[in-house]
Every structure is written in structure tokens, then in C-alpha cells.
């Protein structure tokens with residue numbers, strides 16, 4: 001199935017601003033960890049853990065550092081599993097940078113998720129969050145306190161042993177996609193399906209907790225410019241390119257949100273064998289695409 005080609009990047013004239021985004025996955029517990037952002041860019045939304053790549057820092061080092069700073073989880077660089085890149089472009093403005101967000105998952109770590117002044121940790125059900133949400137998908141508007149990570153979880157000494165949800169992982173809520181950045185509704189279910197189907201293939205996911213890969217509604221798949229999922233089998237990385245339309249003032253904060261992010265325009269999501277990483281302003285970065 002062809003992708004929609006109604007979108008093409010113009011990175012030659014745009015700077016890239018690099019960010020990281022790390023999603024901890026407890027595959028045996030069928031759980032996904034997200035943080036609720038308490039301040040700054042994305043305040044009031046759930047997201048993975050991450051931040052800006054500092055000058056002279058590699059993307060992977062930034063991913064490790066930000067995960068630790070914001071969640072308390074400690075990983076070594078090789079434990080970071082690179083999953084893809086988000087390229088978020090503001091079409092109305094040639095001067096604002098393309099956000100180049102490098103997405104990783106981690107499946108093993110040291111330490112326990114802790115609340116920081118930037119993010120509060122929340123676990124969600126992995127198997128219940130595999131389908132692209134629609135407005136009618138039940139979302140967890142308010143997260144019951146029992147789902148919050150507590151100091152008792154911390155005292156239990158790690159994810160394997162902790163019991164933050166007494167009813168078991170199946171009591172965990174669906175990821176609240178409508179309380180995330182808009183474009184996460186598109187790529188995150190794809191990524192979770194990709195991870196769970198490849199884990200299933202290896203017989204790796206805890207006790208068949210992952211249900212068979214659902215097919216997204218045809219209309220959703222087509223409008224997201226996504227390839228047929230069976231065609232993507234075996235491809236390792238996703239590229240999600242989104243053009244946002246609307247305001248572009250990065251300094252304009254309105255109720256905690258940057259006004260620039262209010263409209264998701266053309267977009268495409270592709271799975272690829274290799275990420276076309278090249279040089280950008282002297283550092284490894286995302287190359288012209290496609």
C-alpha cells in the first residue's frame with residue numbers, strides 16, 4: 001500500500017533541534033511508564049522521559065541523562081533501544097527549527113521510578129493501549145491514586161518486585177492518548193504494536209499478556225499515511241514526520257502550552273531498516289528525508 005506523499009521536508013533551510021524521548025517498558029508486567037509533565041514544554045501532558053540534547057553531547061548520552069534526571073531510572077547506553085525519530089516541522093515559519101526527537105525504549109534499568117519536580121510517574125497497560133485512539137476510546141481522565149508510583153513501590157526495590165497496583169497489571173488504565181502531544185496518538189500505538197508483536201515472536205512477553213495485533217480502522221491508517229502493517233514486519237525504526245500548522249511563536253505560552261502546536265497538518269509514518277542519520281551542523285543528525 002502506498003504512503004501519502006503529500007508531505008516533503010525542506011531541511012536544507014531549517015535548523016534541527018534535537019531532543020530525546022525514552023519510554024520504559026516492563027514487558028513481563030505488561031506495563032508502560034509515562035511521566036506527567038509538571039512544568040515547562042509540554043506541561044500538563046503525559047509523555048516519555050527526555051529533553052534537549054546539550055552541545056557536545058551524543059543523543060544517546062542525553063537520553064540516559066534525561067531519563068535519570070526525570071524518573072530516577074538508571075540505564076547504561078547499550079540498554080537504550082532506538083526505535084525511531086519524530087520530525088516535527090512548523091510549516092508556516094521557515095525560521096523555527098524542526099524538532100528532531102529521537103525515540104527510545106528501555107526494558108531493563110536500575111532503580112525505581114520516582115516523582116521529580118518535572119515529572120510524576122504513572123504506569124499504563126501495554127496490551128490495552130495498542131490501538132490508535134479515537135475520541136470514543138475510553139481515556140483515563142483522572143488516574144486513580146492506586147496507579148501512582150508510591151514510596152512503597154520504591155521501597156520494594158524495583159519494578160519486578162513492586163506492587164503498585166494490587167489488582168494486577170490488567171487493572172492498569174489505557175494510555176491517556178488525548179492527554180499527550182497530539183501526534184503521539186499516531187506513532188505511539190504503532191510503536192507499542194511493533195514492540196509487542198516482535199516480543200511475541202520471540203515468545204518473550206510475560207505469559208501471553210499481549211493480545212494479537214489489532215488492525216487499526218482503515219480510515220485511520222490511510223489518513224496517517226501509514227504502510228500496511230504486514231509490509232512493515234521486520235523493519236526496525238519508524239520515522240514520523242508531521243507538519244504543524246498554526247502559530248509559530250516559540251515564546252508564546254498560553255495556559256502552559258506553546259501556541260505553535262495546536263494544529264497537526266500533513267503527516268506520514270514509515271518503517272525503515274535504517275535511520276538515515278547524517279551530519280547536521282557538525283553533529284550526527286537526521287538526514288534529508290525521504
Ligand SMILES: CNc1ncnc2c1ncn2[C@@H]1O[C@H](COP(=O)(O)OP(=O)(O)OP(=O)(O)O)[C@@H](O)[C@H]1O
Pocket residue numbers: 019020021040041042047048049050051052053066088099101181182183184261
Ligand atoms: C510537539 N510534540 C512532541 N511530541 C512528543 N514529545 C515532545 C514533543 N515536543 C517535545 N517533546 C518532548 O518533550 C520534552 C521536552 O523537554 P524539555 O523539558 O523542553 O527539555 P529539557 O528537560 O532539556 O529542558 P529544561 O532543562 O527543563 O529547560 C522532550 O522529551 C521532548 O522530546
